[in-house]
Each structure stands twice: as C-alpha cells, then as structure tokens.
Amino acid sequence: MAVDTSVEFTGIHFENPFLLSSAPPTESESNIMRAFDAGWGGVVSKTIGLHPVVNVYGAKAKFMRTSADNAQVSMKKRDNAALHSSWNWELISDKPIDWWEPRIRRIKEAHPGKVLIASIMAGSGNDKELGNWQLLAKACQEAGADGLELNFSCPHMDRKDMGSNIGKDKVLCSTVTEAVKEVANVPVWCKLTPATANIVEEAGACFIGGADAIVSSNTFPSLPLIDAETLEFEINVDGYVSSGGLGGPAILPMALAKMAQLTQAFPDKSFSGIGGISDMSQAVSYFALGCGTAQVCTAAMLDHAIGPNVIKRLNEQYAAFLEKHGFKSLEDFRGARRDRVVLQSQIRRPSTSDYAGGYEPVEGYAAPAAHEAAPVTQ
Ligand SMILES: Cc1cc2nc3c(=O)[nH]c(=O)nc-3n(C[C@H](O)[C@H](O)[C@H](O)COP(=O)(O)O)c2cc1C
Secondary structure (H helix, E strand, O other), X not given: OOOOOOEEEOOEEEOOOEEEOXXXXXXXXXXXXXXXXXXXXXXXXXXXXXXXXXXXXOOOEEEEEEOOOOXXXXXXXXXXXXXXXXXXOOOOOOOXXXXXXXXXXXXXXXOOOOEEEEEEOOOOOOHHHXXXXXXXXXXXXXXXXXXXXXXXXXXXXXXXXXXXXHHOOHHHXXXXXXXXXXXXXXXXXXXXXOOOOOHHHHHHHHHHHOOOEEEEXXXXXXXXXXXXXXXXXXXXXXXXXXXXEEEOHXXXXXXXXXXXXXXXXXXXXXXXXXXXXXXXXXXXXXXXXXXXXXXXXXXXXXXXXXXXXXXXXXXXXHHHHHHHHOOOOHHHOOOOOHHHOXXXXXXXXXXXXXOOOOOOOOOOOOOOOHHHOOOOXX
C-alpha cells in the first residue's frame, strides 16, 4: 500500500512531520541547509531577537548520562553510559535579526519546498516592545519564512516580560500573540513553557490571541548536580550556576503529560510535540495524543550537529509504521489515544465499589459534580 508521509499543519505542507526544533542545530545558514539536505521536513530557526545577546563564559550546554551498573547521573564522560538528558543555559541566537534576514532569504531560495519557521522573541512590557515583536515578525516573513514560532518558553530570562515569563502570564500570552497576528500573513505558533501549574490556561490565552498552533515542551527548569568530590556544580562559572533547561529522554514522560492536557482541552486545535524524541518509538506517543508535527533537539545535537541519522531513521520508521498498521497517512491515527487519559477513578479496579476518587462515599450525599473532580493529568 502506498503511504503518504506528508502532512498539512496549520495550512503548511510538510514532506514529513519531523522538524528540527529551535536550538544549536538550527543556529546557522549552513546547519539549516544541511538539515534540509538530510531530510528534515522542517526547521525552526534558533530564536531570533532584535539585539545580539551575550552567553555565559564556557559551555552553554552539556549532556547528562547514567548507566545500568552505576545509577549515577552525571555530566562526566564514562564507558557504558546511556543518555539521560541535555542541560543548557544558552540564550537565544547571538546573531540579531539583521544577520538572519539575508540568510532566511537564501535558505528559502535554495529550498523552496522545505519549511522554515522563524522563532522570535522580544520583551513585552510596553507598546514599544510589542512593536518589536511586530518588527521581528515582519522581517522574517518578508525574508521568506513560512511561519513564526513565538518563544514564550526560554527558561533563562531575568526579565519578567520575556521568554518563559511570558509563558507564565496568560495576559501577556494573548497580548503578544494578538500583536504578532495583527501583522502576520503566515501561521503563528506559540511555544509554551512546561513550567506552569496548568498549561491549558496559557494555551487558551494564546488561542484567544489568534495562535494557529501550540508547541510544547521547551526545556524544564533544572540545575546540574553537585559533584561529590569537588562539591562544585558540574557546570558553573566561578562556582556559580543559574537555573537552566533540561531536555532529552528524561523529559519525555513529563512532556507527554503536558501534551495530553493540551490536546484533550483543545481537540480541534493544532499541536507540535517536543521532548525526548530520537526515533519513532517516542514520536508515536505525541502523534497518538493528537500532535500534527514532532520536533527534535537533543538527539540531533548528538548526531553530527543536525541529526542526519536521526531523521533518516525517523523517516524510515515512520513509513514502515504507517504501512504496518495499514494507515494511509498521519490523519488515520492522529489523536487515536487522546481520550485514553482519564481520571484515576475511571481506571478499572478489582472491585468497582473500591475507590471513589478520594471522595468518601457518604450516605445521602450525591457523588461529586464533574467540575469538582481534578483535572485529568497534572
Ligand atoms: C542548547 C539548547 C538551546 C536551545 N535554544 C532554544 C531556543 O533558542 N529557542 C527555543 O524555543 N528552544 C530552545 N531550546 C529548546 C529545544 O528547542 C527543545 O524544546 C528542548 O530541548 C526539548 O527537546 P529535546 O528533548 O528534543 O531536546 C534549546 C535547547 C537546547 C538543548
């Protein structure tokens, strides 16, 4: 049976549903060109701002590993270790919009059939700064970007009106989205932080602002470990560290829980899944929960900087997966397991009268109303 590996997502045609997410693999023209040649259906640029940023001294990202014979989780290189996670405190692109504009143009001229999404970020404290979002959006789309991803999720911003601090504030989420939508003539995706109590609320605010899709997850706030020998953080500058972001295999189940909340709350909206994907065995969960595309960072960073083997494997496994299950395209199974995430009390037990979701059965009183029950996942 002929399978169709292409997808339509927010009105954009992708030859396959796999994108490199905004991160070091997408920080330069040469990387993005190589990524398209390698077979990625789309690329989200490293987040672009108006002004250059200055990163910390030394390493901006490292990988944590663990092993079966030794449960240690550490950045130290050692034999027989398996990847646990990536940890980073890298800021957005150190190249400003003026540097990116001609490059976006050249990339799209060389690869008109591939999808280039420009990730952008600015402050949001006043009208001038909302105007900066609009400047960035217009510059990227005029240079040829197929879509915009608004970074409401960078976990290392000091400013209260930037990055994940926008993603923690419903009002800012809808205000910034609306400002960008005012000038956008391409689809607008909002990339949210997983570090909020109920991500459904921020997603809802983005949709009110006009978002075409929600992207989740960016990295989870985290610290590197303290070395038992030196008593120093495994990554530090002059002994100091600040909260950074965790990615890779360690965040996969947590990112899936966030995605399940989102897709259940908005079953008719578009979602792009990220977090711990390196092959189809992980991507399938995002698709079955309702995602229309999947993005990859950590696994690609560890594979020749842009993941040529990762995308080859994903493309092969994806086509084989569709074929094996008799699906003609992603739409035949997208969201197929979305409604299988239910309240604890709805899971079958040895005896049906055993458990009332934590509520004591009180004679004469009705069961708790639906709105009193806890959210499905958290
Ligand atoms: C070193 C590094 C830099 C990143 N920079 C950005 C960024 O500029 N913008 C952004 O939206 N996400 C950024 N991310 C987050 C990734 O795009 C991705 O959401 C996250 O790593 C989870 O995916 P993974 O588990 O495949 O790594 C960065 C991640 C890493 C590891």
